[in-house]
Amino acid sequence: MKEKKRIGILTSGGDCPGLNAAIRGVTRAAYEMFDAEIIGIHDGYRGLIEGDYSVMTREQFSGILTLGGTILGTARTPFRNMLKVGEDNVDKVAAMKKTYKDLRLDCLVTLGGNGTHKTANLLSKEGLNVIGLPKTIDNDIYGTDFTFGFHTAVDIATEVIDRIHTTAASHGRTMVVEIMGNKAGWLTLYAGVAGGADVILLPEIPYEIERVARVIEKRAENSKGFTIVAVAEGAMNTEEAKMRKKEREQKRAAEHYSASADVARKLSDMVGVEARAVVPGHIQRGGSPSAYDRVLSTQFGAHAAELIRKGIYGVTVALKGNTITHNALKDIAGVPKPVPLDDQMVTTARMMGISLGD
Ligand code: F6P
Numbered sequence: 037m038k039e040k041k042r043i044g045i046l047t048s049g050g051d052c053p054g055l056n057a058a059i060r061g062v063t064r065a066a067y068e069m070f071d072a073e074i075i076g077i078h079d080g081y082r083g084l085i086e087g088d089y090s091v092m093t094r095e096q097f098s099g100i101l102t103l104g105g106t107i108l109g110t111a112r113t114p115f116r117n118m119l120k121v122g123e124d125n126v127d128k129v130a131a132m133k134k135t136y137k138d139l140r141l142d143c144l145v146t147l148g149g150n151g152t153h154k155t156a157n158l159l160s161k162e163g164l165n166v167i168g169l170p171k172t173i174d175n176d177i178y179g180t181d182f183t184f185g186f187h188t189a190v191d192i193a194t195e196v197i198d199r200i201h202t203t204a205a206s207h208g209r210t211m212v213v214e215i216m217g218n219k220a221g222w223l224t225l226y227a228g229v230a231g232g233a234d235v236i237l238l239p240e241i242p243y244e245i246e247r248v249a250r251v252i253e254k255r256a257e258n259s260k261g262f263t264i265v266a267v268a269e270g271a272m273n274t275e276e277a278k279m280r281k282k283e284r285e286q287k288r289a290a291e292h293y294s295a296s297a298d299v300a301r302k303l304s305d306m307v308g309v310e311a312r313a314v315v316p317g318h319i320q321r322g323g324s325p326s327a328y329d330r331v332l333s334t335q336f337g338a339h340a341a342e343l344i345r346k347g348i349y350g351v352t353v354a355l356k357g358n359t360i361t362h363n364a365l366k367d368i369a370g371v372p373k374p375v376p377l378d379d380q381m382v383t384t385a386r387m388m389g390i391s392l393g394d
Contacts, residue, residue: 048080052185061337157369168352197231214296243393
């Protein structure tokens with residue numbers, strides 16, 4: 037007889053393509069390997085805190101491989117609030133442990149980004165059996181080469197840059213495309229290279245707007261009447277980079293700052309070109325996962341089910357080279373993964389003559 041296991045599963049943080057494929061990966065492999073009962077926890081940790089869940093059937097995980105978003109719902113429940121007892125007087129950690137215990141779970145699978153992993157690690161330290169799966173279009177989770185959702189977002193952002201090329205070239209404009217990624221520039225870097233951007237501005241590499249202006253002028257001298265700038269939403273110039281993070285964030289919030297609008301305005305003023313800002317925004321997180329992400333999510337999910345079978349907890353699944361493996365939650369939770377300045381893709385961009393604004 038197959039062993040019985042009760043598995044809680046939740047998705048937390050921003051949605052992204054591949055969440056449903058990963059949920060399907062975990063549950064389908066679990067149903068195959070053991071007598072699994074799956075409890076779907078609604079809207080991430082909110083559902084775990086409030087005891088909002090449903091007992092799922094196998095059929096509910098069928099037909100979701102290609103579906104965007106998450107069938108479980110998601111919410112942002114910042115880690116910094118987890119240890120605080122707010123106005124509602126709820127001890128969130130105690131509430132999550134209670135739900136886990138009341139449901140008699142054998143383990144909890146959490147699909148999410150850095151914030152999700154911090155809370156997963158906290159719950160693991162509190163004695164719960166937790167397994168994490170790394171999702172985010174930002175690709176900024178330490179210890180894994182790629183997160184699921186990233187490649188789909190690269191495809192979408194690349195298509196945006198491709199389509200912008202048409203208008204840029206026809207009208208002789210400078211088009212500044214703002215790509216998601218507040219802290220990490222992976223998405224901008226990959227989409228910028230894939231889309232043939234002339235300038236790529238990342239949060240990790242403070243830029244001089246004069247250098248970007250010079251690119252436009254130089255291209256004009258070479259009879260290239262248009263320029264494509266890919267700017268990460270968290271990119272900053274050298275002056276802003278000197279500011280304290282909090283100060284910079286407050287300034288930007290007060291100004292309703294947009295990286296692309298700021299760069300486009302300054303370039304118009306400096307070079308006299310027509311520069312336009314384009315913000316694809318959440319479209320980059322929307323819709324069906326790419327084939328790559330469907331495969332990665334399925335592999336991550338199946339690996340998580342295998343870990344459950346073996347009783348290995350306190351870990352998060354990862355891709356290293358071509359191998360699906362796992363890291364200890366305590367080693368990766370909250371560790372950022374910015375683009376290293378000597379990353380090979382950074383080097384490639386420079387070798388291609390792409391300006392990084394520095
Ligand atoms: O973490 C994914 C992400 O899309 C970031 O690139 C972006 O900065 C952020 O989420 C936006 O979050 P929200 O949808 O909550 O505004």
